[in-house]
Amino acid sequence: MSDTDLTAAFEAERPRLRAIAMRMLGSATDADDALQEAWLRVAAAPTTEIDNPPGWLTTVVGRTCLDLLRARRRRPAPEDLADHEVPAPTAQQPAQEAELADSVGLAMLVVLETMSPAERLSFCLHDLFGTPFEEVGEILGRTPAAARQLASRGRRRLQEPDAVAEDRRRHGEVVAAFLAASREGDFARLIELLDPDATIVADPSVVEMGGAARLVGAQAVAERFAGGAKAAFEVESEGYPAVAWWHRGEAKVVFSFLVDDGRITQIELLGDPATLVLLDVHRT
Structure with missing residues (x-):
């Protein structure tokens, strides 16, 4: 051009x-x-x-x-x-x-x-301008499913502001339970917390560290995390509970969870520094 x-x-x-x-x-x-x-x-x-x-x-x-x-x-x-x-x-x-x-x-x-910056962008671009979630996800460095959830959170703030705190609490309970089960190697509990079709999606930065780009199914996801997460901590990311691998005072990989009806449907592993800056990650 x-x-x-x-x-x-x-x-x-x-x-x-x-x-x-x-x-x-x-x-x-x-x-x-x-x-x-x-x-x-x-x-x-x-x-x-x-x-x-x-x-x-x-x-x-x-x-x-x-x-x-x-x-x-x-x-x-x-x-x-x-x-x-x-x-x-x-x-x-x-x-x-x-x-x-x-x-x-x-x-x-x-x-x-x-709204968090990512919620605001997802909501505005999709709901107000009809931008597909695939394109919104590319802007954010996230999956289309994550962009969809961010827009949904933004929409919820607009339509049902009193329900946002409850959503966040329930989300946090699932994330905390998953982290505890992972540390304890409680495979059965991990399976309970995962949707049967749960997926792990890792960005290129995480793949370069040695992780798989994608894992599908509760069995594979539970095997990936059982007995792990020893160096991971609960954090707040984009205003919602998440998990991060913390090293030398900063988050190196953020585990962002999509939760539907009390079960985890997707775990995004985010390690791209440009994306991590957007997440506004804080230790809790």
Whole structure:
């Protein structure tokens, strides 16, 4: 793709990309900054083998927004979110902020601020813009199933905010039980906690460490973990309980669990440093 074609593609997609950034960041001003940063990244990237320019541009803008959201979460939290991140439009504010409030709704913007960056991206791209979970997963460095769960969590925060804490508690109970059974070598208990079709999916960084890229079935997954996890710890990742292999003060591999009706359906093993940064991992 030539520079001229790339510029034309970016300008053709600008309205959609700006709308994505506005909903991701909750600010028209921040959205415009994100598009400027995204364009700098686009212009600096090799573009000779781009088969799907709209999808590629969505990826660049999505990752730019994730970086900005992650940086925002490192700032001290405001005492009153409604007065800080998503204020109601006033005569002193730019018309574009009123445009955002009108198009998204102030109530939704407030709820979006409670989502983790990954939940917010998954929910916005899929539910508001119809982006397939395969593409959302590529942006996040996650599987489509993980992207689907993240969007579902975001949707739950919007539709049933009082149920989120209970979901998190139940998720944590399953993860804690799995970690305990793994350490104790309790094979039967591991099987109980796993869906019959449970899978392990490892990213390339974990595969390079010697792990299998994919294991399918409760038997195979239980065999992989029985008697293991000696150096693993419970952590919080994207606001939900997870497990991580911790080494020299930082997470090297994060075990992210998909749980459905009290059973584990998928365990993602994530070791790519770029992905780990997005997970916002904390020891518990």
